Amino acid sequence: MPDDIDYTALWRAVLRLPHHREEHSIHGPDHWLRVERNACILAHRTGACIEVVRLFALFHDSRRINDWTDSGHGERGAQLAAELRGSLYDLSDENFEVLQYACTWHTEGHHHEDPTIGTCWDADRLDIGRAGISPDAAFMSTEFGREIATHGTVMPWLELARPHVADSEHHHLTWQSFRNPGE
Secondary structure: OOOOOOOOHHHHHHHHHOOOOOOOOOHHHHHHHHHHHHHHHHHHHHHHOOOHHHHHHOOOOOOOOOOOOOOOOHHHHHHHHHHHHHHOOOOOOHHHHHHHHHHOOOOOOOOOOOOHHHHHHHHHOHHHHHHOOOOHHOOOHHHHHHHHHHHOOOOHHHHHOOOOOOOOEEEEHHHHHOOOOOO
């Protein structure tokens, strides 16, 4: 079964759901889009399932209730993914299990050998600069994640996010057009 997903429609639906985050929360949509871009870059070398890593980016922090300690937010994000599966997107059972695991354990897990789960977690951790912390290679699961963290920025690899991300440098700003298609 092919995992053909209309990401724009899915993002719009998730962004329209009730939430507790501030517009520019450090765990909000601009973060999700940077994670998506990072995941697309990483997947170019890690062999991760591109559909899973892109869905992880959207769902992993989508159900946070605050920007501080929020245990269970990954599991709530996985639950939202389950609720929308079959109506707004489809995913094979195997890939869905990987997505559920990656979302649920992204703050608890340290490293993972599965290239898709490792790519999800590394993509999130490579965006830690938004909190004033530099990415640390010791916390990365993939060799490519460690390489990028050691370098200190994803900028040299932005082109690897194509064809999934049209403007990888400004991708994190596109959530506003998802929410307000007329703007």
